[in-house]
Amino acid sequence: MKDRPTDKGRRDVLKQAGRLAVLGATAQLAPSLLAIPGVSAQAGGGRGAGPAPAPRGTQLVLLGTQGGPSVNLGRSEAAYALTVDGRSYLVDCGYGTLRALVASGIAYQQLATIFVTHLHDDHTADLAALLTHQWTGSRSEPTDVYGPHGTAAMVAGALAFFKANADIRIVDEGRTVRPEALFHGHDLAATAAPAEAFKDQRVTVTSVENAHYPERSRQQMPYRSIAYRFDTPGRSIVISGDTAYSKNLIELAKGADLFVCEVMDLTIYETMMARAKADTDNGNANSISRHVAETHSTTADVGRMAAEARVKTVVLAHLLPGSNRPGLAEFPDTAYIEDVRKNFSGEVIVGRDQMVL
Numbered sequence: 538m539k540d541r542p543t544d545k546g547r548r549d550v551l552k553q554a555g556r557l558a559v560l561g562a563t564a565q566l567a568p569s570l571l572a573i574p575g576v577s578a579q580a581g582g583g584r585g586a587g588p589a590p591a592p593r594g595t596q597l598v599l600l601g602t603q604g605g606p607s608v609n610l611g612r613s614e615a616a617y618a619l620t621v622d623g624r625s626y627l628v629d630c631g632y633g634t635l636r637a638l639v640a641s642g643i644a645y646q647q648l649a650t651i652f653v654t655h656l657h658d659d660h661t662a663d664l665a666a667l668l669t670h671q672w673t674g675s676r677s678e679p680t681d682v683y684g685p686h687g688t689a690a691m692v693a694g695a696l697a698f699f700k701a702n703a704d705i706r707i708v709d710e711g712r713t714v715r716p717e718a719l720f721h722g723h724d725l726a727a728t729a730a731p732a733e734a735f736k737d738q739r740v741t742v743t744s745v746e747n748a749h750y751p752e753r754s755r756q757q758m759p760y761r762s763i764a765y766r767f768d769t770p771g772r773s774i775v776i777s778g779d780t781a782y783s784k785n786l787i788e789l790a791k792g793a794d795l796f797v798c799e800v801m802d803l804t805i806y807e808t809m810m811a812r813a814k815a816d817t818d819n820g821n822a823n824s825i826s827r828h829v830a831e832t833h834s835t836t837a838d839v840g841r842m843a844a845e846a847r848v849k850t851v852v853l854a855h856l857l858p859g860s861n862r863p864g865l866a867e868f869p870d871t872a873y874i875e876d877v878r879k880n881f882s883g884e885v886i887v888g889r890d891q892m893v894l
């Protein structure tokens with residue numbers, strides 16, 4: 538079935554409405570406004586034109602929809618921003634996230650809560666950049682980073698990375714707050730059954746271990762990969778993280794309004810499996826091709842999981858190939874949608890950077 542024009546039109550309307558809601562009334566600052574003393578577009582998208590009324594409700598912005606470690610100009614690496622009644626939460630922080638936040642109008646300076654699905658670099662590469670710019674931008678409130686085993690150590694590593702920056706500016710600019718007083722990493726348990734990971738007045742976050750790391754790898758390392766569910770007063774949104782078909786994820790996603798799931802086109806899967814077989818024949822059983830083929834979800838897997846969880850809408854993100862096809866055109870949306878719909882009859886949306894849902 539073709540991606541109906543009405544779907545696209547509706548998405549465009551949703552996108553515009555959502556963007557305006559996220560941005561408040563000052564989405565675009567005219568150059569003339571920037572000349573007024575005290576009005577600035579700098580420091581984390583702080584728009585400076587007076588406080589906009591906090592938008593109500595829940596919006597999800599797809600900040601980065603490229604699958605895998607790939608720096609390209611079409612899509613950023615994985616990241617999502619959930620905004621609930623004007624407060625934003627970041628999920629994953631792949632390369633390009635900081636610029637994507639600025640583009641979306643979400644003030645990165647204000648982000649206090651960050652969730653990481655796993656510690657592959659296409660989900661974390663901008664974390665040190667984000668935290669150090671929060672500090673240099675004079676953030677004075679804590680920022681907490683939650684994720685599976687290794688997250689606390691990664692945040693400590695980010696602090697080590699920008700220690701010199703802090704030392705210089707403390708001497709040079711009279712700053713008094715040390716970064717280690719603000720930035721904290723927290724390791725979450727990776728559980729088979731949904732377990733509460735975080736809760737405040739706006740959102741309850743639940744997580745499970747997904748199926749990104751095969752058993753043979755899990756046995757040799759403490760690292761785990763998790764999926765998150767965000768329940769707000771109005772909506773339920775699940776972010777799959779990177780995963781192959783996962784019963785745990787299906788349980789987490791039961792009845793969700795939005796199921797944001799990673800996806801790999803079937804042709805990529807077939808190519809990778811063929812390469813993995815050739816690698817195995819050559820004595821390399823743990824090749825990158827095997828990793829890609831076995832640890833991600835095909836369009837068929839996504840459709841099965843969405844149907845079994847009875848979600849309302851599937852949003853495809855972490856796209857493989859996405860824009861990582863040098864010299865070739867973008868993969869057509871219809872190729873992804875048709876294959877997911879073989880198993881799932883609900884709405885399917887192919888994610889793009891800056892899409893607001």
Ligand SMILES: [Zn+2]
Nearest residue numbers: 605657659779
């Ligand atoms: Zn990834």
Ligand SMILES: [Zn+2]
Nearest residue numbers: 655657749779
């Ligand atoms: Zn990964």
